Amino acid sequence: MKLKPFVDPLPIPRILKPKERTKDKTYYEVTMRQIQHQFHSKLPPTTCWGYEGQIPGPTIEVEEGENVHILWKNELPDKHLLPVDHTLHGSHEGMPEVRTVVHLHGANVDPESDGHPDAWFTNGFAKCGPRFTQKVYKYPNNQPATTLWYHDHALGITRLNVYAGLAGMYIIRNEQERALNLPSGIYEIPLVIQDKTFNEDGSLFYPSNVENPPPEYPPVSITPGFAGDTIIVNGKAWPYLEVEQRKYRFRILNGSNERFYRMRLDSGQEFIQIGSDGGLLPRPVRLEEIVIGPAERADVIIDFSNQPAGTSIILTNTARTPFDFGQEPNPLTDGRIMQFRVIPRTSEDTSSIPQFLTNIKRFDECDIVRTRDITLDVGTDKYTRLLFLLNNHDFIDGVTEDPAAGDIECWRIINAGLGVHPIHIHQVQFQVLDRTPFDTAVYNQTGRIRFTGEPELPPANERGWKDTVQAYPGQITRVAMRFGPYTGRYVYHCHILEHEDHDMMRPFDVVERKCIPVDSCCKK
Numbered sequence: 001m002k003l004k005p006f007v008d009p010l011p012i013p014r015i016l017k018p019k020e021r022t023k024d025k026t027y028y029e030v031t032m033r034q035i036q037h038q039f040h041s042k043l044p045p046t047t048c049w050g051y052e053g054q055i056p057g058p059t060i061e062v063e064e065g066e067n068v069h070i071l072w073k074n075e076l077p078d079k080h081l082l083p084v085d086h087t088l089h090g091s092h093e094g095m096p097e098v099r100t101v102v103h104l105h106g107a108n109v110d111p112e113s114d115g116h117p118d119a120w121f122t123n124g125f126a127k128c129g130p131r132f133t134q135k136v137y138k139y140p141n142n143q144p145a146t147t148l149w150y151h152d153h154a155l156g157i158t159r160l161n162v163y164a165g166l167a168g169m170y171i172i173r174n175e176q177e178r179a180l181n182l183p184s185g186i187y188e189i190p191l192v193i194q195d196k197t198f199n200e201d202g203s204l205f206y207p208s209n210v211e212n213p214p215p216e217y218p219p220v221s222i223t224p225g226f227a228g229d230t231i232i233v234n235g236k237a238w239p240y241l242e243v244e245q246r247k248y249r250f251r252i253l254n255g256s257n258e259r260f261y262r263m264r265l266d267s268g269q270e271f272i273q274i275g276s277d278g279g280l281l282p283r284p285v286r287l288e289e290i291v292i293g294p295a296e297r298a299d300v301i302i303d304f305s306n307q308p309a310g311t312s313i314i315l316t317n318t319a320r321t322p323f324d325f326g327q328e329p330n331p332l333t334d335g336r337i338m339q340f341r342v343i344p345r346t347s348e349d350t351s352s353i354p355q356f357l358t359n360i361k362r363f364d365e366c367d368i369v370r371t372r373d374i375t376l377d378v379g380t381d382k383y384t385r386l387l388f389l390l391n392n393h394d395f396i397d398g399v400t401e402d403p404a405a406g407d408i409e410c411w412r413i414i415n416a417g418l419g420v421h422p423i424h425i426h427q428v429q430f431q432v433l434d435r436t437p438f439d440t441a442v443y444n445q446t447g448r449i450r451f452t453g454e455p456e457l458p459p460a461n462e463r464g465w466k467d468t469v470q471a472y473p474g475q476i477t478r479v480a481m482r483f484g485p486y487t488g489r490y491v492y493h494c495h496i497l498e499h500e501d502h503d504m505m506r507p508f509d510v511v512e513r514k515c516i517p518v519d520s521c522c523k524k
């Protein structure tokens with residue numbers, strides 16, 4: 001269905017009000033419901049799923065250190081809105097078709113509140129998954145001010161639940177950030193960028209199989225990835241936003257299943273990136289282009305003060321699908337995300353962009369207790385379908401990574417394949433150390449790593465805290481993180497949701513440290 005862009009204004013998701021706020025805790029309830037949502041004024045209402053009946057869900061705003069409890073409730077129908085592949089883990093015949101569990105992406109929480117894919121629950125908690133332990137999740141928010149997001153994470157159907165609408169923003173604030181006097185209030189706007197395809201009747205399209213499936217395939221099958229032909233921002237197709245001649249702060253989230261966005265402003269202006277997944281960057285970074293993979297966030301300032309009133313500026317996208325290097329340059333989305341329409345300023349812009357934002361102490365290589373290799377692998381499953389794996393294991397294989405709480409580990413993500421995979425590790429925020437090119441042909445034949453170049457330090461806008469990193473093909477991407485303080489079962493996975501569901505996700509355990517390593521440092 002062909003929709004005209006820039007017809008509808010950009011909606012701003014409302015801020016969720018807590019049910020109760022005492023001096024010890026803030027308590028929210030969030031209900032998932034099937035709703036009718038209009039994605040474009042020329043499109044009939046679409047049946048979809050929303051937190052609190054909204055697409056995207058309401059924004060949850062908290063303070064650093066605020067003790068937040070959330071009761072996540074499922075009031076969804078028993079039948080899924082989208083085609084369920086019953087051959088995937090967790091989705092086999094006999095399992096409830098509609099299962100939900102909420103993950104607060106990027107949050108440092110205990111495992112019982114992390115939204116393990118097997119901690120799912122059905123409508124009214126009638127049935128619960130093997131790792132379900134509690135209805136109310138606890139979020140201590142002991143981490144710097146940042147932009148997180150909450151979304152569904154149920155085993156084998158995450159791609160369907162998120163595509164159906166289960167995603168929303170979660171913002172942590174603190175005094176340190178307020179003191180920076182960044183653009184705020186109505187000049188600070190979240191942008192949840194997603195993509196959908198609609199049938200003629202306005203219903204959501206999600207493929208029930210690959211095109212011309214081989215006879216070995218099951219009748220309903222996952223595909224290697226799905227990108228919709230319509231770009232949706234905050235629940236509207238190609239919206240426009242009236243902006244005053246002043247600075248704005250946009251918290252951009254790529255909430256798409258597999259689509260990357262290579263963003264530019266067609267006015268030729270720069271973005272001033274001030275934050276990444278886990279908080280502010282040390283310094284603002286001026287960029288003509290930002291590439292954001294699934295689940296990543298970019299906190300940016302755009303200064304419209306020098307643009308004449310009446311100017312229209314388009315936020316463009318030239319990323320290809322899949323992985324930002326597929327064959328066609330984004331063939332169906334026209335290369336556009338949304339439009340800004342500049343209008344006169346209503347008051348003086350007193351906000352600022354400080355030259356220094358926050359101090360991020362870089363991990364010292366000497367403090368790394370252990371280095372692990374994580375390979376990104378592609379195989380085939382018993383139906384001859386592409387199967388994406390980590391370390392050649394699928395999700396139900398036993399734990400192979402067991403970092404100790406308090407330890408700093410380095411994970412070398414080895415990508416000898418062809419695609420970029422956005423790798424997300426639960427529980428932690430990490431630092432990207434470097435990326436080193438290597439000979440994939442030698443590696444794929446012998447398993448030996450032959451480097452073909454120097455390690456490259458991450459670009460300036462990747463030198464903050466990250467929870468999702470683009471692991472490029474032909475490169476070893478090194479990240480370092482300190483695990484803990486919580487111990488227990490978490491997961492790490494590719495955030496292309498079709499990869500995560502089949503089967504690029506692994507469990508890991510954070511364990512108690514047995515002894516303090518004294519001799520592990522190279523300073524000895």
Ligand SMILES: [Cu+2]
Nearest residue numbers: 421494496499
């Ligand atoms: Cu992937």
